[in-house]
Amino acid sequence: MTKFKGESVYSGIAIGKLCLYSKNEKKIERNHVTDVENEKKRFEDAKTEAINQLKVLYDKALANVGETNALIFEVHQMMLEDLDYIESVLNIINTQGVNAEYAVGTTGDNFSAMFEAMDDAYMQGRAADIRDITERLLNILNGSNTDGLKLEEPVIICAEDLAPSETVQLEKDKLLGFVTRQGSANSHTAILARTMDIPAVIQANIEMLPEYNGKLVALDGFTGNIYLDPDEETLSEMKAKQQKCIEEKELLQTLKGKENVTQSGQVVQLYANIGNTKDVAAVLKNDAGGIGLFRSEFLYLESSDYPTENEQFLKYKAVAENMAGKKVIIRTLDIGADKQVDYFEMEKEENPALGYRAIRICLDRPEIFKTQLRALYRASVYGQIAIMFPMIISVSEVLQVKEIIKEVKEELKAQEIPFKDVELGIMIETPAAAIMSDELAKEVDFFSIGTNDLTQYTLAIDRQNPKLGKINDSHHPAVLRLIEMVVKNAHANGIWAGICGELGADTSLTEWFLKIGVDELSVSPSMVLKVRKQVRETK
Structure with missing residues (x-):
C-alpha cells in the first residue's frame, strides 16, 4: 500500500480503479505561411466552432449541475470574443507570417502568464480558463478530439488538473471521484465537484506513473488521503466509512x-x-x-x-x-x-x-x-x-x-x-x-x-x-x-x-x-x- 495526501474539496469516500488522465501534449510548430489571410480564416472558423461546442457544453452542464455552475461555459464563450485575445492572434499571424496554431498557442501562453502574475487571486484563477479555451482552439485547428475522456467503467480519475469543460463531460454515473495534482479550492472544477456530489482531492502528491493505471484506490474525501493498493485493514476501514456515509444520507x-x-x-x-x-x-x-x-x-x-x-x-x-x-x-x-x-x-x-x-x-x-x-x-x-x-x-x-x-x-x-x-x-x-x-x-x-x-x-x-x-x-x-x-x-x-x-x-x-x-x-x-x-x- 502507498499513501498519498492532498487537500479535500468535497467529502465522501470513493473506492475503485484509478484512471490516469493525461492531456495530449501538443507540440506546436512554428511554420511560415504565404497565405496569411487563409490562416486568419482558419482561426476565425476555429473560434466559431469552439463557441458552438461551448454552447453544447453549457446545455449539458445546465441539465447536470444547474444554471449557476453552467455559467463558466458562457464565460468561456465571452473570452473567445475578447478583442485583446483575438487581436493578439491575428497580429502574430500578420506580422510574423506564421500558422494559426502557433499564433493561438503563443497568445494563450502570454495571456495565462499575465493572469498568473496578477496579485488578485481571482484573476490568477482565470489563467486556467485561458488555457482551457486555447487548448480547445488548438484541438479544432489540429483536428483532434475535443469530446474529453470516455469512461468504460466506474473509476477514480487522476490528472494533473481538470478544466471545467473536461469535468462536465465526464459521465457522472461512471465517475467515483477525482484526484488532481494541481487546482485550488475556489476553482470552477472544485465547485462543480461539490455540486455533482463527487469526492474530490486537489494538490495531491501522487505521481502520474503508468503502472498506477487500473490499480485499486481508496479515496478519502474527508481527510484528503489517497490509498493506492490499500491493504485489507485500510480497505475494510474505508468500506465501513463509505457505508456510514450511505446510511447517514438515507437517515437524513x-x-x-x-x-x-x-x-x-x-x-x-x-x-x-x-x-x-x-x-x-x-x-x-x-x-x-x-x-x-x-x-x-x-x-x-x-x-x-x-x-x-x-x-x-x-x-x-x-x-x-x-x-x-x-x-x-x-x-x-x-x-x-x-x-x-x-x-x-x-x-x-x-x-x-x-x-x-x-x-x-x-x-x-x-x-x-x-x-x-x-x-x-x-x-x-x-x-x-x-x-x-x-x-x-x-x-x-x-x-x-x-x-x-x-x-x-x-x-x-x-x-x-x-x-x-x-x-x-x-x-x-x-x-x-x-x-x-x-x-x-x-x-x-x-x-x-x-x-x-x-x-x-x-x-x-x-x-x-x-x-x-x-x-x-x-x-x-x-x-x-x-x-x-x-x-x-x-x-x-x-x-x-x-x-x-x-x-x-x-x-x-x-x-x-x-x-x-x-x-x-x-x-x-x-x-x-x-x-x-x-x-x-x-x-
Whole structure:
C-alpha cells in the first residue's frame, strides 16, 4: 500500500480503479505561411466552432449541475470574443507570417502568464480558463478530439488538473471521484465537484506513473488521503466509512417534513441559498422552509446587457410562485470584487474587494437600482418576497435606499401597478455594520449575516488567496463576537437575525448559534437536512 495526501474539496469516500488522465501534449510548430489571410480564416472558423461546442457544453452542464455552475461555459464563450485575445492572434499571424496554431498557442501562453502574475487571486484563477479555451482552439485547428475522456467503467480519475469543460463531460454515473495534482479550492472544477456530489482531492502528491493505471484506490474525501493498493485493514476501514456515509444520507431523508426544533423546544428557521430559478427544485427537494438568499446578481452575470425590468420581474415572479407562499429573500444586485460584468464598464481597481461594489453601485447608478426594485415590488403580489441590501456600512445608506423605494412605490401607484409592502433587511458583512447594528436595526425588519465577507473584512484576509487559507479562520473569536453582537442588537430592537454565509452550514457551530438566539440559518440546499439533524439533536 502507498499513501498519498492532498487537500479535500468535497467529502465522501470513493473506492475503485484509478484512471490516469493525461492531456495530449501538443507540440506546436512554428511554420511560415504565404497565405496569411487563409490562416486568419482558419482561426476565425476555429473560434466559431469552439463557441458552438461551448454552447453544447453549457446545455449539458445546465441539465447536470444547474444554471449557476453552467455559467463558466458562457464565460468561456465571452473570452473567445475578447478583442485583446483575438487581436493578439491575428497580429502574430500578420506580422510574423506564421500558422494559426502557433499564433493561438503563443497568445494563450502570454495571456495565462499575465493572469498568473496578477496579485488578485481571482484573476490568477482565470489563467486556467485561458488555457482551457486555447487548448480547445488548438484541438479544432489540429483536428483532434475535443469530446474529453470516455469512461468504460466506474473509476477514480487522476490528472494533473481538470478544466471545467473536461469535468462536465465526464459521465457522472461512471465517475467515483477525482484526484488532481494541481487546482485550488475556489476553482470552477472544485465547485462543480461539490455540486455533482463527487469526492474530490486537489494538490495531491501522487505521481502520474503508468503502472498506477487500473490499480485499486481508496479515496478519502474527508481527510484528503489517497490509498493506492490499500491493504485489507485500510480497505475494510474505508468500506465501513463509505457505508456510514450511505446510511447517514438515507437517515437524513427521514427528516423531511420534520420541524427544525431542539429537544428543549427552541425553533429555528432553516432556509436555502440559491443563484437562479432552476435551483428552486433543489430547495423543494431538500425540504427547506424558504429561500434565505436569492443572489440576483446572476441575472446580470448571465446577460450580455442590463436585464430589463420585465425580464427580472418574470424571474422573481417564477421563484415566488414556485415557493408557494414560503418566504423568498432576494438580495439586490451584488456585483464588483470577484463578480465583474463587462457592460457595467467599471474601472480596474487596485483592491476591488474594498471598492466599487454592491449597494455602492446601486446608489451611484439609481436608474439600474430602480429597475430592479420595480421588478421586485411587481413580483411581490405573487408570493412572500422580502428584499435585502448588501454591503451596507451606515444608516445614511439605508435612508437613501428607503427614499428610492418610496419613489418606486409612488411610480407604481401612479401607473396602477399592484404591489405589496415587503420586509426590508440588510446584509451584515462588514465590522462597521456589525458595530452599528444597534442603530441599523431601527431602520429595517431583519438582518442577514454574510459570514464569508464578515470574516474577510474582520481579519483583513483576502478569502480568495490560497496562501492565506490556513489563517482564514471563520471561527476566530472576533468574528464570533461580532455575530453575537448583531443578534443581540437585532432582538433588542424587535427584529430577527439570520445567517446566510457558509458558516450557517457549519454544524460544529449550530448549537452555539441556537444558544445566542439566531433566528434563521440559510444554507446550500444539500445542507438543509444535515443542519436539521443537528438542530433536532441539540438539547
